[in-house]
Amino acid sequence: MTMSQDLLDYHDALATLLQTHRPISRTEQAPLAELNGRVLAQDVAVRFDVPTFDNSAMDGYAIHGDDRRHWQVQHRIAAGDAATGLTLQPGKAARIFTGAPVPAGTTSVVMQEHVARGADDRITLIDGTRIKPGQHIRRQAEELQTGTTLLRQGQRLNPATIGLLAIQGYTHAPVLARLRVTVFSSGNELVPPGQPLQPGQIYDSNRIMLITWLRALGFEVHDGGALPDQLAATRTALQQAAQHSDTILCSGGVSVGEEDHLKNALTEVGTLIQWRLFIKPGKPFTWGHIGKGSGHGNGNDNDNGDGACRVFMLPGNPVSSLVTFQQLALPTLRRLSGLPIEQARPLQLQASADFRRDEPEPRREFVRVVLRQHEAGWQVTPVAQQGSNMLSGAAHANALAETPPGARVAPGDRLTVYPLFELL
Structure with missing residues (x-):
């Protein structure tokens, strides 16, 4: 001892x-619904490319031929459809929707607002519109590549990272108990x-x-x-x-x-x-x-x-x-x-009231205070009941203000302030 x-x-x-x-x-394996706020116990790898295939970033038309102004629409591809075996020939187009796979032969996707479609299923580029080769196509693995690190050990999980795990098909993750x-x-x-x-x-x-x-x-x-x-x-x-x-x-x-x-x-x-x-x-x-x-x-x-x-x-x-x-x-x-x-990482704020006592306190003190935000900044005011047995004072406080040993705090003096219950 x-x-x-x-x-x-x-x-x-x-x-x-x-x-x-x-x-x-x-450590333990925890399900997705119980991961918020937990800490990863080991690295988690990317299982699948994201995107898993080339797909459209817009509702519009997949086209073959960026130097043209007219294309003949021959196909329709929605999200969830397969484009396997489908190839666009020069001058041809496919009606396509966001997230749908782009067929082979696609050089760009044109937004539906930038073309006019005739009764003969022929689309014409609206005057003044420019096409940038490869535009509006999300390429396979441009975000995440199979085998790379998705999330690292020690990372605290939040709703976005849990969603990322779901995108990769994970149902559980290794976390610290x-x-x-x-x-x-x-x-x-x-x-x-x-x-x-x-x-x-x-x-x-x-x-x-x-x-x-x-x-x-x-x-x-x-x-x-x-x-x-x-x-x-x-x-x-x-x-x-x-x-x-x-x-x-x-x-x-x-x-x-x-x-x-x-x-x-x-x-x-x-x-x-x-x-x-x-x-x-x-x-x-x-x-x-x-x-x-x-x-x-x-x-x-x-x-x-x-x-x-x-x-x-x-x-x-x-x-x-x-x-x-x-x-x-x-x-x-x-x-x-x-x-x-x-x-x-406490806050550094200015006192808005006098913390002066009849006699300076020789110890470092944590004064119960109320933080209020005003147009001119934060206002830091001590509560009236400061006794160590007076929980009613702490119940009305939302922060602790640290005063160094022997300090007398006047309005405008800098204070180190710790918010109370900020993680609840």
């Missing part, structure tokens, strides 16, 4: 998390919503907040329930969850109180990497792992690249839990999933 008592700055903590985690290696996340909350005081509250109890909000957030982002989520303030029970729950999870996410029970057992349980069954950060809110954010390299938890069946189940412990205060999940745990989960890290 290793542990650092040093308080890490947010940017150092995020860099360390991203550098020390790599994507899971477990969905990250399996078990979510716990911790504390004897927690009661599920809907049950009556007894003196000293509160409703458990963090676990449902995290579960719904994770599911909206496409993770495979297991509800681990609420852990009692008991070291043995917490230790057992962590060990059991590590057997079927790539990551464990806990909220509460990670501070310095005598009833905060999560940190101690992790040191007994796994490895505690870091405890406490120099940020506000979210100082008692903790991470570590259970499994390979920890000396404990052997025999689990997960595979996230190094055989370890990653553990992230968030503070119990709702806003602290929200902030540390958004800014630290979520980027790491995305890294484990092979996804791009949105937090690496």
